[in-house]
Amino acid sequence: MGSRRSFIEKVTVSAIGVPLIFNSSKLFAAVEEPYDGPVLRVAIMGLGSYGSRVAKAMLECKKAKLVGVISGTPSKIKDWQSKYSIPKKNCYNYENFDAIKNNDDIDAVYIITPNGLHCDQTLRVAKAGKHVICEKPMGINAEEGQKMVDACKAANVKLLIGYRMHYEPKTMALIKMRENGEFGKPKFFQGQSGFVIGDPTQWRLNKELAGGGAMMDIGIYSINGARYILGEEPIWVTAQETKTDPVKFKEGVDETIQFQMGFASGAVANCLSSYNIGNLDRFFMSGSEGWLEMKPSTGYGPIKGRTHKGELTQPHYTHQALQMDGMAELIFDGKQPLVPLDGEEGVKDMKIIDAIFKATKTGGKVELSL
Numbered sequence: 001m002g003s004r005r006s007f008i009e010k011v012t013v014s015a016i017g018v019p020l021i022f023n024s025s026k027l028f029a030a031v032e033e034p035y036d037g038p039v040l041r042v043a044i045m046g047l048g049s050y051g052s053r054v055a056k057a058m059l060e061c062k063k064a065k066l067v068g069v070i071s072g073t074p075s076k077i078k079d080w081q082s083k084y085s086i087p088k089k090n091c092y093n094y095e096n097f098d099a100i101k102n103n104d105d106i107d108a109v110y111i112i113t114p115n116g117l118h119c120d121q122t123l124r125v126a127k128a129g130k131h132v133i134c135e136k137p138m139g140i141n142a143e144e145g146q147k148m149v150d151a152c153k154a155a156n157v158k159l160l161i162g163y164r165m166h167y168e169p170k171t172m173a174l175i176k177m178r179e180n181g182e183f184g185k186p187k188f189f190q191g192q193s194g195f196v197i198g199d200p201t202q203w204r205l206n207k208e209l210a211g212g213g214a215m216m217d218i219g220i221y222s223i224n225g226a227r228y229i230l231g232e233e234p235i236w237v238t239a240q241e242t243k244t245d246p247v248k249f250k251e252g253v254d255e256t257i258q259f260q261m262g263f264a265s266g267a268v269a270n271c272l273s274s275y276n277i278g279n280l281d282r283f284f285m286s287g288s289e290g291w292l293e294m295k296p297s298t299g300y301g302p303i304k305g306r307t308h309k310g311e312l313t314q315p316h317y318t319h320q321a322l323q324m325d326g327m328a329e330l331i332f333d334g335k336q337p338l339v340p341l342d343g344e345e346g347v348k349d350m351k352i353i354d355a356i357f358k359a360t361k362t363g364g365k366v367e368l369s370l
């Protein structure tokens with residue numbers, strides 16, 4: 001369980017008589033078929049914890065392949081070269097990666113560095129003529145996000161944000177249920193996103209590199225989740241900040257924020273983002289004719305979900321592998337996921353975060369126009 005390989009094994013078993021374990025969708029139908037189409041050749045920038053997870057997941061992909069690296073740590077480059085058979089000519093550092101424009105072996109760069117570096121790195125990758133996949137949050141505010149969108153448009157390259165949940169099977173099933181009206185009119189969303197952060201010296205607690213604190217890193221899941229679960233954009237936010245440890249969570253680095261969002265339909269959302277409260281990984285939605293609960297809702301999985309109709313049974317498999325194959329389809333064939341994950345989508349989350357930060361200062365309602 002957990003990998004695309006084990007999923008394929010299950011599909012094979014199904015073929016000899018055991019009932020199919022998933023609700024066949026186009027996404028999964030393609031998994032067991034042999035593939036001889038184009039492969040997205042990706043260089044990862046930033047060989048840290050999440051970059052390592054993505055690289056490993058890409059071994060399960062059939063439409064995307066890790067072919068290059070960009071890193072400030074020579075020992076990591078060496079290690080990755082041998083682990084993933086990466087040729088020397090596809091290895092770069094932060095000083096020389098603009099030269100990637102002359103490298104025909106690389107189609108896209110996946111930026112997995114601290115948030116505060118994303119904008120400048122995206123601009124450079126776009127200028128080099130390569131597609132950009134950038135981790136969330138796309139930047140540290142909406143102004144940066146818009147700059148990134150504009151630069152990628154001008155360079156005629158794609159800009160995709162690493163919203164892996166947009167390819168997650170249970171999440172997609174719930175979005176389809178909502179689209180089919182199975183919950184009636186969505187009325188209320190509750191999102192809880194948080195964990196207790198450790199090492200006080202890490203970049204995530206450095207305003208310049210992180211752009212904030214918990215909200216940028218984990219609260220963004222409740223923001224994005226409210227939007228895809230309700231299927232609507234917020235028109236206002238209110239927010240309240242709590243800080244119990246101003247030494248660890250310095251000025252501009254949020255520890256815990258409660259925030260509320262209002263939607264044109266009358267739906268409301270109530271969310272919690274925290275770096276100091278554990279076990280927060282839950283979505284709940286109540287509609288006029290039903291409800292859903294996801295717990296865990298956005299972790300690496302397996303995601304669990306249930307509704308007024310019962311437990312969700314879609315299979316788990318590696319989020320990042322689904323995401324990278326999906327992004328390859330988007331880049332090559334223009335095939336859009338159920339919920340977009342392009343730069344414009346990222347900018348919407350950044351605008352909401354800007355508004356939440358503003359609301360924590362003013363104490364009032366901040367109107368939004370997305």
Ligand code: NDP
Pocket residue numbers: 045046047048049050051070071072073076112113114115117135136137162163164203209217
């Ligand atoms: P890490 O600290 O583990 O890795 C970041 C890497 O960026 C470093 O290892 C380093 O790689 C590189 N880097 C370049 N400049 C700096 C710098 N000044 N300080 C620190 N690192 C630097 O972070 P994560 O991998 O956890 O997070 C990276 C990004 O991925 C963030 O934007 C985060 O929000 C996102 N993320 C997304 C997740 C998701 O589920 N979608 C989950 C986790 C993170 P090198 O030595 O190779 O240069």
